[in-house]
Amino acid sequence: MRKDKEKAFELRRKNKSYKSIGRELHIPLSTLAGWFRNELWSQDIRDKLGQEASLAFPDKLKRMVAANKKRWAYIYKSYRQEATAEFSKLKHDPLFLAGIMLYWGEGEKKSKSSLVRLANSEPEMIKIFNLFLRKTLGISSEKVYAWLLLYPDLIDSVQKNFWSKSAGLSLDQFKKSIYIKGRHPTKRLSYGVCTIFVSSRALKERMLKWIELYQDFLRSHAQSLEK
Numbered sequence: 762m763r764k765d766k767e768k769a770f771e772l773r774r775k776n777k778s779y780k781s782i783g784r785e786l787h788i789p790l791s792t793l794a795g796w797f798r799n800e801l802w803s804q805d806i807r808d809k810l811g812q813e814a815s816l817a818f819p820d821k822l823k824r825m826v827a828a829n830k831k832r833w834a835y836i837y838k839s840y841r842q843e844a845t846a847e848f849s850k851l852k853h854d855p856l857f858l859a860g861i862m863l864y865w866g867e868g869e870k871k872s873k874s875s876l877v878r879l880a881n882s883e884p885e886m887i888k889i890f891n892l893f894l895r896k897t898l899g900i901s902s903e904k905v906y907a908w909l910l911l912y913p914d915l916i917d918s919v920q921k922n923f924w925s926k927s928a929g930l931s932l933d934q935f936k937k938s939i940y941i942k943g944r945h946p947t948k949r950l951s952y953g954v955c956t957i958f959v960s961s962r963a964l965k966e967r968m969l970k971w972i973e974l975y976q977d978f979l980r981s982h983a984q985s986l987e988k
Contacts, residue, residue: 769786769796773797773803774806776809778810779793837966840970841970843967844967844970845970845974847967848974848975851897851971852978854897856893856896859889859893860889860890860892860893860894860897861968861972862975863890863893864877864968865972865976867880867881868968872969874965875962876960877894877959877968878958879957880954880955881954882955884924884927884952887907887930887955891928891957892929894957898964902931904960905930905934905957905959906936906957907934907935907956907958908938909955910938911941913941913942915953921935921938924952
C-alpha cells in the first residue's frame with residue numbers, strides 16, 4: 762500500500778473526516794472516497810461524523826433530510842420511468858405476464874418495503890416466479906433467496922430438498938426456516954410454505970409500476986371488448 766494511502770487509513774481510523782485527511786495529506790476528496798468506498802468500518806465513521814454534525818447544526822440536518830428525500834424521490838421516479846419504457850416490450854412475453862400476475866395476487870406490495878417477496882404453498886407458483894426473476898429479468902441466483910414456514914413435525918432438510926427440486930432453487934439460496942409453534946390440525950400443507958424474495962428498491966418500484974400498467978392494459982382491453 763502506498764504510504765499516503767496507509768497514512769490516510771490510519772487517520773480515518775481515528776475518526777478523521779475526508780476534508781481533514783485531505784488537508785493534512787494533500788489528497789483530493791475524490792481519491793479518498795475511492796479508497797474508502799468499500800470499507801464498512803469507514804461508513805460507520807461517516808455516519809457517526811454526520812450524526813455529530815447534525816446535532817450541532819439542527820437547521821443543516823433539516824436541509825439535509827429534505828435534500829435526501831428529494832434525491833430518493835427522483836431516483837424512485839427514474840425506476841418507474843424505466844419500467845414504463847420496458848413494459849411495451851415485455852407485455853408480450855408470457856413468462857413476464859405470469860410473473861406480474863402472480864405478484865399482483867400473492868406478492869408483497871407495501872411501497873415502503875424494498876423486498877420483492879412472494880409466498881405460496883404451490884411449488885409450481887414458486888418455480889414460475891423464480892423463472893420470471895431469473896430468465897425474464899436476468900437476476901442472478903446469488904440475489905434470489907428463499908425461506909420456509911414449516912409445521913413442528915416437518916424435517917427441515919427434507920422440505921428444503923423438496924422445494925429445491927420442485928422450484929429450481931439451490932440449497933444455498935435458502936435462509937433459516939421458521940417453525941410454527943403449538944398444536945395444529947392434521948389437514949394441513951404437507952411441505953409448508955415457501956417464500957422467495959429479492960431485496961432491491963429498483964426492482965420493487967418497477968414491479969409496482971408494471972402491475973399498475975398491466976391493470977390499465979387489461980382495463981383498456983376489457984373496454985374494447987364491450988364496444
